[in-house]
Amino acid sequence: MCPQCDKRCKVWQLSDTCLYAKVNLLFDNEGTVAFAMFMAVWATIFLEFWKRHRAYFVCQWKVFDWCEDEEELILEIVNNPNCNPKEYRHSYRRSTLVLILVTLMLLLIIGLTHALVVFRVIATVLLSEAKWEFLRDHANTAAVMMGAVLHYLTITIMTRVNRKVALKLCDIEKTRSLAATERSFTVKMFTFQFFTLFSSLIYVAFFLGRINGRPGSYVRIAGKWRLEECHPSGCLTDLFIQMAIIMVLKQTINNIFEFIVP
Structure with missing residues (x-):
């Protein structure tokens, strides 16, 4: 097979990937489809039972006409008899500003x-030129692991940044009530966290190894560094390594902080 880098990399045998292919088969097989179908059915049934459970208490407590906005206003009046409800006016200027900031x-x-992605590409090139033969032979895997650790650090930092930004955007938006503010914050925080957590994983799952070109016409960053390729046994191996490292680090460090920090 073709070398995986421009310098010092040698041709390799396809049989070298047999072990990884067997491990890959543990996660990518017909049973995965059955498991996905089971999870989809289970989630749907759980949601429907939860709706039924909630409807039971709604009927029992007779809160069919319960309104969050009215409840909030009533609580303000009860706690402060001099409360003067303010008239709400929607501002297209604030909404446009919030939309631009979210974008x-x-x-x-x-x-x-x-x-x-750029970090992993450069790391792969540098590791493939290392003097240690073991590191040179597994440069791609090592770069994936380093990228996963860096991704975890990015998630940790951006989670706090996302929360502060979402709260600030809610202050700028000036929603009608506290309930509306909570809903707006939830939507913004979920959107930010979705892109933070899954952008890199989506790249590995759907784009890695598919846009790097072909021998003799590789896609390069700044005309110098070749885009990284999937592991010889498939991109699922890279995805598994990255997800495993992120989950293990997240759970381990969170547990350590729970025991240490009061």
Whole structure:
């Protein structure tokens, strides 16, 4: 097979990937489809039973006409008899500003994903030119692991940044009530976290190894570094390594902080 880098990499035998292919088969087989179908059915049944459970208490407590906005206003009046309800006026200027800021935040998060890709490409090149033969032979896997650790650090930092940005955007938006503010914050936080957590994984799952060109016409960054390729046994191996490292680090460090920090 063709070398995986421009310098010092040698041709390799396809049989070298047999072990990884067997491990890959543990996660990518017919049983995965059955498991996905089971999870989809289970989630649907769970949701329907939850709706039924909620409807039971709604009927029992007779809160058919319960309104969050009215409840919030009533609580304010009860706690403060001098409360003067303010008239709400929707501002298209604030809504447009919030939309622009959300878009810029998403572009920033996607830009961090591109930075992770560039880091992995450069790391692969540098590791493939290392003097240690073992590291040179497994440069791609080592780069994936380093990228996963960096992705975890990015997730940890951006989670706090996303929360502060979402709260600030809610303050700018000036929603009608506290309940509306909570809903707006939830939507913004979920959107930011989705792109933060899954942008890199989506790249590995759907784009890695498919846009790097072909022998003799490789796609390069700045005309110098070749885009990284999937593991010889398939991109699922890279995806598994990255997800495993992120999950293990997240759970381990969170548990350590729970025991240490009061």
